Amino acid sequence: xxxxxxxxxxxxxxxxxxxxxxxxxxxxxxxxxxxxxxxxxxxxxxxxxxxxxxxxxxxxxxxxxxxxxxxxxxxxxxxxxxxxxxxxxxxxxxxxxxxxxxxxxxxxxxxxxxxxxxxxxxxxxxxxxxxxxxxxxxxxxxxxxxxxxxxxxxxxxxxxxxxxxxxxxxxxxxxxxxxxxxxxxxxxxxxxxxxxxxxxxxxxxxxxxxxxxxxxxxxxxxxxxxxxxxxxxxxxxxxxxxxxxxxxxxxxxxxxxxxxxxxxxxxxxxxxxxxxxxxxxxxxxxxxxxxxxxxxxxxxxxxxxxxxxxxxxxxxxxxxxxxxxxxxxxxxxxxxxxxxxxxxxxxxxxxxxxxxxxxxxxxxxxxxxxxxxxxxxxxxxxxxxxxxxxxxxxxxxxxxxxxxxxxxxxxxxxxxxxxxxxxxxxxxxxxxxxxxxxxxxxxxxxxxxxxxxxxxxxxxxxxxxxxxxxxxxxxxxxxxxxxxxxxxxxxxxxxxxxxxxxxx
Numbered sequence: 001x002x003x004x005x006x007x008x009x010x011x012x013x014x015x016x017x018x019x020x021x022x023x024x025x026x027x028x029x030x031x032x033x034x035x036x037x038x039x040x041x042x043x044x045x046x047x048x049x050x051x052x053x054x055x056x057x058x059x060x061x062x063x064x065x066x067x068x069x070x071x072x073x074x075x076x077x078x079x080x081x082x083x084x085x086x087x088x089x090x091x092x093x094x095x096x097x098x099x100x101x102x103x104x105x106x107x108x109x110x111x112x113x114x115x116x117x118x119x120x121x122x123x124x125x126x127x128x129x130x131x132x133x134x135x136x137x138x139x140x141x142x143x144x145x146x147x148x149x150x151x152x153x154x155x156x157x158x159x160x161x162x163x164x165x166x167x168x169x170x171x172x173x174x175x176x177x178x179x180x181x182x183x184x185x186x187x188x189x190x191x192x193x194x195x196x197x198x199x200x201x202x203x204x205x206x207x208x209x210x211x212x213x214x215x216x217x218x219x220x221x222x223x224x225x226x227x228x229x230x231x232x233x234x235x236x237x238x239x240x241x242x243x244x245x246x247x248x249x250x251x252x253x254x255x256x257x258x259x260x261x262x263x264x265x266x267x268x269x270x271x272x273x274x275x276x277x278x279x280x281x282x283x284x285x286x287x288x289x290x291x292x293x294x295x296x297x298x299x300x301x302x303x304x305x306x307x308x309x310x311x312x313x314x315x316x317x318x319x320x321x322x323x324x325x326x327x328x329x330x331x332x333x334x335x336x337x338x339x340x341x342x343x344x345x346x347x348x349x350x351x352x353x354x355x356x357x358x359x360x361x362x363x364x365x366x367x368x369x370x371x372x373x374x375x376x377x378x379x380x381x382x383x384x385x386x387x388x389x390x391x392x393x394x395x396x397x398x399x400x401x402x403x404x405x406x407x408x409x410x411x412x413x414x415x416x417x418x419x420x421x422x423x424x425x426x427x428x429x430x431x432x433x434x435x436x437x438x439x440x441x442x443x444x445x446x447x448x449x450x451x452x453x454x455x456x457x458x459x460x461x462x463x464x465x466x467x468x469x470x471x472x473x474x475x476x477x478x479x480x481x482x483x484x485x486x487x488x489x490x491x492x493x494x495x496x497x498x499x500x501x502x503x504x
Contacts, residue, residue, distance in 0.1 A: 033369055033382060033421070037440040039091025041066055041424065044433045051083065053436060056325075056424055057116035058416035060332075062089030063155060064438060065122050066424075067099070067114050077134035079108045084122070086155050091438070097157030099124065104141035104163040105149060108134070115183045115191075117152070117210065118332075118417070121160065123191065125150045125181045145170040146198055148178040150191075152210060164212035169197050169204065176200035184233040186260045190215055192238045194229040201225045205240050207262040216262025222254070230281035232289060234308040236260055239289045241281040243273050253279065255291060257310050266310040280323040284337070284374050285330050288313050292322040303376055316376030325412035325424075333419035334463075335443055337373040341413040341423065342381075344368065347391060351408060354393045358401070362392045367411040367423070369441075387411060387439065389427030405431045419443040459484045459497075468497050 042051055051068035058064050064087045071080045086095035100106055103126055111129035116122060127148040128135065137143070141163070147170050152161035167178050180196040186207070194205040203226040207215040221229065225245035232239055237257050244252040253270035270291075273279075277293040280301075284290055287308055292301040301322050305313035320326060320340050329338040347365040354361040366385035372378055389411075395404025409427035416422060421441045428434045451460040462468070462478035470476055470490070476497075478484050 033386065033441040033443060035386070035439050036420075036442045037089070037091045037438075039087060039438055041085065041087075041436040041438055042068070044429045044435045046432055047434060050434060051436075053412065053424060053426065054082065054112060055114040056412070056414045056422060056438075057114055057122075058414065058420070058422055058440075059086075059116045059120050059122070059155065060118060060417040061120060062416070062420075063087060063094070064091075064422060064440070065114065065116055065155075066438075067112055067124075069112070074108075075134075077108050077130075077132065077136075080110055080129070082110070082112045082126075084114075084124075084153070084157055086122075086157070087438075091440075095155060095157045099126075100138070102151065102153070102157075102159050103139055103149075105137070105139040105143050105147075107137055107139075111179065111181075113181055113183060115185065116417070117185055118189065119210070120155065121210075122153045122155070123150055123183065123185075123210070124153060125166070125183060125193075127178050127181065129177070129179065131176055145172050145175045146177050148181050148193075148195055150183075150193075150208075150212075152212075161210070161212050164208065166193050166206060166208070167195065167197060167204070168206075168218040169199075169202075171197075171199050174199050180228060182229055182231045184231045184238055185210075186233045186238055187236055188260050190260060192231050192233065192258070192260075192262075194221070194231045194240050194242070196226065196229070201245070203229045203242050205229075205231065205256075205258065205262070207258075207260065215260075219258075219262060219264070221256065228279055230279060232281045232283045234283055234289060235287045237265065237308045239281060239283075239291075239306070241279050241291050243279065253293070255281075255289075255306070255310070257308070268306070268310055270304070278321070278323065280321070282322065282327075282329045282338075283331070285333065286336060286374050288374065290322070290329070290338070292318075294321040294323065305376075314375060318372065318376060318378075319370075325414065328413045328415035328421045330419060330443075331415060332417045333443075335419045337371065337379070339413065339421055339443075340370045340372070341411050342368050342370055343411065344385070351391060351393070358396055358398065360394050360396055360403070362390075362394060364388050365391050365409055367425070369413075369421070369423075386441070387423060387425050389425060392428070392431065407431065407434070416440075457486045459486065470495060470497055 054067040054069045056066050066085045068083045071078050082099040107128045109130040113125045128146040148166045149163050176198045178198045182194045184192050192207050202223045203221045204218050206218045222244050229242035240256045251273040253273050255268040257266040280292045282290050289306045292303045294301045304315050327340045344366040350361045367387045368382050370381045389409030391408040392405050407428040412424045414422045423439045426436050460483045462482045464480050464482045467477050
């Protein structure tokens with residue numbers, strides 16, 4: 001089922017004294033993807049009556065929280081409505097509430113983001129999304145200048161922490177938008193935010209408790225024409241990635257590391273931002289920050305790793321984006337690394353060829369999952385698609401440059417707490433109807449990459465306090481430090497070590 005990269009399995013010849021005193025890495029069993037739950041988020045509906053996915057997150061108990069939206073042109077402006085749906089771990093619906101009813105301050109056009117918290121609750125941020133005169137306030141609490149807010153809900157959709165204003169700065173002289181909000185839950189349970197202030201050029205960060213109390217003051221990151229920022233939590237710290245935005249020749253990228261209380265600890269200058277690259281930031285389960293720059297022109301991301309102190313841990317390049325819904329980074333589980341979703345080259349090339357050369361094409365597009373380790377090495381790509389959906393580009397009109405029938409799917413990937421993944425697919429059942437479905441994949445735990453330390457005559461990197469079988473017979477147990485002394489009976493032989501419980 002897997003297109004394997006490199007040699008998989010832990011088998012080696014031990015001849016102590018004849019080999020250099022170095023540590024060699026042998027990769028053990030790797031995870032695989034098994035679909036465990038498949039459920040509809042939205043059954044087939046007409047193109048005009050359905051909802052769209054805004055955000056997806058999975059809670060610690062395995063429930064899936066989804067923010068959906070609808071929009072319609074009413075009078076002289078669009079009106080957006082948002083809804084929160086929660087499905088339990090089996091895919092059965094348990095909550096469906098309109099979010100607008102819970103917002104004290106909201107507009108015809110409002111932007112909403114979501115973060116699943118480790119305590120099982122759901123944090124929602126929201127702010128005015130259009131500065132036009134027709135974007136009128138609809139909430140019960142009016143504001144004089146546009147701010148950004150958060151609230152916390154339980155899984156039943158009840159508000160347990162009321163509307164809390166994130167920003168302090170809110171200029172009345174230039175009331176643009178407080179927007180581009182990024183959220184992360186810190187290791188101590190508090191919440192860090194970054195956002196663009198309503199002068200439309202500066203970016204700030206701030207820490208709150210999950211109950212809505214400010215932990216730090218608003219900290220200015222850059223006062224120039226910054227366009228994006230991202231936050232991600234580490235071990236006792238968090239990082240903010242942003243661009244300085246002072247013109248195309250001086251648009252510099254910075255990474256700043258703050259303590260959980262909001263104290264600046266380190267600043268890293270990543271140089272000039274080129275080719276309008278999109279910035280993304282996440283944290284791997286070994287504690288390293290993973291900062292990526294996506295170049296939409298060539299479809300690749302350049303990635304840099306840093307530990308919590310800001311020390312570089314290497315660089316690599318991957319195909320595709322590592323942004324939200326394009327990649328799932330494992331958290332709070334045993335699996336290292338991250339997973340991306342990609343489509344088959346045949347359909348992708350055919351779609352691009354049709355668009356670029358005014359052709360017609362119909363067919364099927366297939367989605368695959370790509371598993372990378374914490375160092376950015378591609379371990380495997382599923383050799384069978386994990387999902388598929390129809391594509392139609394028919395009836396091209398040369399006068400309007402439009403197709404009479406045009407639809408194609410989207411495949412969006414999200415992480416969970418633990419070692420599962422959620423793939424959300426939006427596809428058409430015919431020219432007039434579409435649906436949204438979710439598939440949850442269980443990812444089997446891999447055995448850690450064992451280190452053969454010839455100098456110390458031991459194995460390191462085993463799963464702590466776990467039982468192993470040697471050569472399908474001898475039972476051994478790795479202690480709390482994950483180290484195991486090499487038995488003299490193993491010398492000069494080929495040794496296979498299998499972890500009991502999951503067979504890796």
